[in-house]
Amino acid sequence: MDYSYESEQTKFMREFLEKNPKIQEKRIEARSRWWDREQNLEENKRFQESAEPMKPYVYFGGWGKTD
Numbered sequence: 001m002d003y004s005y006e007s008e009q010t011k012f013m014r015e016f017l018e019k020n021p022k023i024q025e026k027r028i029e030a031r032s033r034w035w036d037r038e039q040n041l042e043e044n045k046r047f048q049e050s051a052e053p054m055k056p057y058v059y060f061g062g063w064g065k066t067d
Helices: 008-019 021-034 041-050
Strands: none
């Protein structure tokens, strides 16, 4: 089986990142800002406990109501 195939999208992204190395640095910085964070378990627990259960048929109920 030939594993050397590379899609056009993969080629484009590889070449783009080679020509623009600052993009990779910005990507890593943005990831660390939004995703690679310490989790506060107590805060997460309070958030989950305070959540209200979703009402059934939230997108289909209430037509014609004026409350």
